[in-house]
Amino acid sequence: MANDLTLFAQRLLKFDPAALIRLRASQAWGQLPWGVLVTIDLPSAVEGDRVVTAADATPSDAKWRGTLPPAASSTVETLPAALVLNAAKAAAETLRELTGRAGERAIRDALLDHEVITGESDVDGTPFVVSQRLVQAMVRMGFVGSAEVEIRRAGPWTGLVTPAGQAWLRSASQLTVRPIVNHLNGR
Template identity: 40%
Template sequence: MIPPDARADVGAFAYRLSRLDPLAVVRLRPAGPGLVQLWGMLPFKVLASRTIAAHLDGDVTLAAADLLARLDDPELPPPVRRDSAWMWPLPPMNVPAVEGLPVDEVVGLARAAEETLRTASAEGVGDRPVGERVLRDALLDHVAVVVTAEGGRSVEIPQRLVQGLVRMNFHGSGRDGLVTVRASGSWKGLSGEYGSTWLASTSPLRLS
């Protein structure tokens, strides 16, 4: 299912996803001739996606740990399908770009938020102690970037999209590179060199 020349990319995706959530699942979805999209839900409550060159007849969902194990040892028996574990809708294909942000700026936003969390956890807020989970949720919901889409509509990018992109190492290493802000309907996303993170303003109970 995973050709040899795509195993490194699949392994990187499944490994980082597993480090953030040991029980994570990966959805593999055909995305056109010779292309397959990998999808996972991050603890930041955003979707992560990466596209690889491969062929797949239909959707399949697997435990990220099982996928990693088969990449290391292709002789293992096929993993148990976990299709019923996938509960999240997916954004439409080819969501249009709105604006490009310098990679260094995006990485700086992620690091500043992490430093704020460490400081607030140690010193409290307004001289009052605050639980780390409350602080983390507040920081993830904080609007890190606002860009203007066609027609003048503002697109607010919360810190959780930024954190997801950077923690999955999707932003890439090029100092002169860009992270693309994308938006369509209720969906907004950040696309880097190696993948994208996505969030919908509503969460309908349906599958894509």
């Protein structure tokens, strides 16, 4: 467990020196700076639900922000690993070509939001969208090898899953806010 968790912590620290790890049941969770949750399975369950710093395992329960995806999920599609790796490579090449130009951050954000894969489950018709955010999380955390990559859905969450790890992204809220117009003091 220590080796897997140490490697996971090191990978998280590459992206954020203040990274946190949430230990819950038999999983370790982390959050990447671009809004994706990543997790690995641990060989044995941990007691309780606790948060520690990735750098030195200092208890940091109060610092964790956000929720985790539900434990139950359904597979809606299976992809060859090469497809995911090629999508990440294409994004990296695009960013490299445009480096140094005005608006580089906007280009990077647009690439992360790009919908790499869209579809509908053959089993139950569940629609799904995989953004470059998820692809980058899987590749940069070292979760994509030769095994196929499953696309999973769990409520508003979409995940990419391999034996090495998982990446999850919650879709934007469907809540809409309408302004109150033509009403004095909101009445």
